[in-house]
Amino acid sequence: MNDTSLLTVEKLEISYRKDGLLLPVVKDFSLRLAPSETYGLVGESGCGKSTVAYALLGYLSEHGVITDGSITLNGTDVRKLDHAGLRKLRGGDVAMVYQEPVSALNPVLTIGRQLREARLAKRDCSKADANDASISMLKAVQLPDPAAMFDRYPHELSGGQAQRVVIAMALLAEPKLLVLDEPTTGLDATVEAEVVELIANLGRKLGTAILYISHNLTLVGRICERVGVMYSGRIVEEAPTRQLFQQPRHPYTAGLLGCRPYSAAAGKNRRLATIPGNVPLPGQEPAGCSFGPRCQYFEPGRCDQLPGPILEAVAGPTRVRCVRRDEIVPQTLVPVSVAHRPKSGSSVIEVEALVKSYAPRHALRFGGKSPGPEARNANDKISLSVKGGEILSIVGESGSGKSTLAKIAIGLEEATSGRMITFGQDVAQVRARRRPLHLLHKIQMIFQNPDSTLNPAHTIGAIIGRAVRCVNGKQSAADIKRHVDSLLAAVALPPEFRHKYPHELSGGQRQRVGIARAFAGHPEVIIADEPVSALDVSIQAAIVNLLLDMQAHAGTTFLFISHDVALVRHLSDRVAVLYGGQLMEMGTVDEVFSPPFHPYTARLISAASGRAASGGPKSEGKVGQHASCRFFEQCHVRIDGLCDRETPPRREGSESHSVTCHHELSELAMQPILVSETM
Amino acid sequence: MSASLGAADATMVELRQNFFGIWAAIKRNPSATAGIAVLLAWGIVAILAPVVAPYDPTAIDFLAAADPMPSSSHWLGTDSTGRDILSRIIWGARTTYTVVPLSVFAAFIVGIALGMPAGYFGGWIDTLVSRASDIMLSFPALILYIILITSFGPSLCNIVIAVTLAYAPGVSRLARAITLSLREQDYVAAAQVRGETSLYIMAVEILPNARGPLTVDLCLRAGYTVILTGTLGFLGLGLPPPTADWGGMVVENGHLLSIYWHMTVFPCLAISSVVISCNLVADSLRGGRTR
Amino acid sequence: MVDPRGNRYFGNLGYSLMLKEPVIDVLSDRLGYTLLLAFWAVVFIVPLSITMGVVAGMNEGRLIDRLISMTAVVLTSLPEFVVSVGLLLVGVAWLGILPGTSPMNLGSKWSIGTQLFLPVTVLVIASASYVSRIVRASVVDTLRRPYVRTALLKGLPRWQITIHHVLRNAMIPPITVILLQINWLLTGVVVVEAIFAYPGVGSLLLQAGLYGDIYLVQALSLLALSVAVGTQLIGDLCYMALDPKIKVA
Ligand SMILES: Nc1ncnc2c1ncn2[C@@H]1O[C@H](COP(=O)(O)OP(=O)(O)OP(=O)(O)O)[C@@H](O)[C@H]1O
Ligand code: SF4
């Protein structure tokens, strides 16, 4: 076995130096990889995935130290290599693809120059040869017009294109092992699907071994033969992909699988399965099994004994780190209560032909006027209505205008034209500053980024207290305190949190405080802009449940903005699909997620189930600003000469369902669409 | 999901420590501790000047002037008119510790009052403030002083006004830049949508978070101001004689440098110690990084 | 063409009250000396500060960095007149190898070179220490960028990473600062010129200010503004050449 393995990692321990102490962040990490095997490493933020990845290339950031263990790659001990040896290793045996492709490329050098360097570092060849190799590699990663791409600069590329370039750069070294660290995080779902497919195909074709690192279990499952699940610095379960998905043996794996939206466990129940609690910080792990405090199978006296469980084989190739591995068959926590939800009422927000265009930004210019880029419409004649008490989701990719719509509704932006009638008043062009207070307090917002949603200078108590005072006017200090405590209790935070500062809270806890603040004045409408997308998978589910509970309890109308198709499908009553600022499809969940589909909806759904739309143009083509249908450039069923000339009609499938497309609904129903059963 | 392998995390941690414990950041850095100690020591000297100064700083003593070199009765010697150098340096600390804090605070108040609304509201306010400060900044500061002080005469008030005019544009530019980035924060949006006034948002939501960079800038500018007031004194544009003024002492006695070095060197050391201390403190607040 | 009351004609900067000469003549006289001083200062400031900054930045946290950084902090903190006093003490009072003033007289017993030495040194000390700190900060910042890591993990040789990936990017931000120094050297060297009795624009400004020579002050302010506009323009051109994100539209 040892002879045939390309990569052998034995009992690796990596620590970071902090305040003079060594904090281990990767512990007892062993891994064996055969040539051309694909292995997926999954875990939540901070569990040590990237640290492992970089260690394989002999690279640790300034405070990192390998404190124990060995890494053997292609017969050489990586820990013993000197500078020259490391250079040879990195240029040849192993190459890496990074999470943020645009910042991984040097902004002042052309793409071609950077690709050529990678080739020249690996082998002696002439510049011309290296150029040729680079161009053919650009072709291999399916970039349009490779020769032109060669002379471009990184800032001229989209995220997806940049990631293809980085992949090409890694492959130019002809590595035996390709390490990919979250290569698609931050890309749009449709682009992600295409990049993942590209990686899988190239890996197969070139016979390169792949170590694919991600926080997304489903994604890894699509590419990898084997999967290792990491928790708090250790692998807790390792198994062939199929086995892992069918019968997870570690309670954490089971929990992760269960809390995906719209999975079998959740069924039609709106609440999501959750894993309670938070990931322990390095240095604060409990004794024994570090998953202990969150585990439903925890057994005092066994699970909390030192030296903690070790990774041991159960059933064939599956290895599990759990003292009770032979006794339990972990199930996901099926959520207990089904949220009771009130019926939809009359419309509370009425949007009519709303347009928001942003003035273009100009580059540095000397004198004179030159024709700049045209104004961009972030919202282009959007019409929809939100009914009281419902959950309306707005789904679309980055740049589709979701957030712009929300900002106009809440008064952070003003529309260019059109009407937005909230509670009988047109607020399309009225900013929050000029809106009457009673109207402001009826609509509140929950923000996306847990790092910026709370003011770091104030305590939690002051933050929520201010919101309470603002809405309810004069109140005694004791009243406010009582109110704050009840809000904290509602979002399941202890009252002591009043005295904490935001930086002392985890991302999920901060998001809870943000929710408490939004509900402080009993608003009638809550707009949640990607409230969970910056959170870890196991935390996401708990926050979604909390939102659903609070919504159901208060009967609040909910405008839920998300790019996550599965989540939207899971929790919405109705769905609006946006693309390039235009409303593409609108209807109840069942109508939107079953044929006939709008072509863009079809692409979104297939991307969510992991398929890149076969045939048709790439998803990162530019949004057609001039074509009458914005989706024209990327549409796989477009009608040339019609779709780019005439505005597509709005076709009503039922009273609640509408699709904006030149094709008849009956034609759209026939579309070939790839939806796998897991979706 | 930090891509840069914790580097960003580490920066965040450092920033927070700066934010929540300026004191802690200083303590970790011995050179900053030394800087603070020096600044405090001069402050005490300035306050106690009448008590600790052995002589009247303006008392002319021709007997002593006959042998101005340092001696047991005049530890740092006297100047050419027999005034005790030590006493003049001690009273000079008082001058420095009056002029510098006054003018720096005035510059910060004006700068913040202009820069924050410019950054927060944008539009014509921003255009106006930014253009004005650009013009002021493109002008070498010293020309500004020379014009101002030569036209209005050297007095404490005019020096403070001059420093304010010269530094307020820089401060307002910084305040504007910080406000521009902070106003995009979600907590500011949250305050707007619950109907807070703009003044409240600037003062309570934004200003406390600008504290870190503003403090660093304050330390740096305090250092420059010491140099500047010294230089003004040196150019004969400082407080009118016979006020004890470090820069003035250098110029009064500069021509005797080759014989009576002590008359010039000691005030030079005094000025330098204050400026170096300010810079060390600023550097440590920045987390040891420049810029 | 000369109006003794100092009235301004079109294209004429007026008549200096202090020197009883047309402002334009006074200026052109002084500007030559200022350019000479600025030229020699820049010749030393730029290479010196870049070398120091890069060496310190590339060795962040090591002994050599701490030495350079500490020296730089101390030197930037010293007012120009303090540095001048120190150098005068050593070079003139103790060693006697340099002149105490630099009136740039050809007839003096000191050569032009020795007369230039002290003023240039003071300017270099004051400016290079500051610029080197900016360069260091920029290098340190660039070293933390993900694309430098990419270059390293591509297996490129060190020199290639340093030159093409680190320095190429790190040199962009200090340009502004270097140009501001040039700005200062051309119009703001008041203290050094006053101390060394150097016949440049800076000392002229001081005299004009003290005398209340409004036409001269006005002309010098105009000069300062045009220099500022000029360096700004050069800066824009440099950015355009170095940073592909900035293009002439
Ligand atoms: N340079 C560093 N100095 C100190 N601690 C670090 C450093 N880099 C990472 N860490 C810590 O080590 C742990 C593991 O970090 P790592 O980046 O490997 O996690 P990850 O699984 O890749 O997370 P993510 O999903 O966020 O990318 C985290 O707790 C992190 O805060
Ligand atoms: S060891 Fe105990 S606490 Fe840990 S996963 Fe197994 S059962 Fe749960």
Ligand code: SF4
């Ligand atoms: S209108 Fe045409 S381009 Fe637009 S989605 Fe329909 S078929 Fe595609």
Ligand SMILES: [Mg+2]
């Ligand atoms: Mg990572």
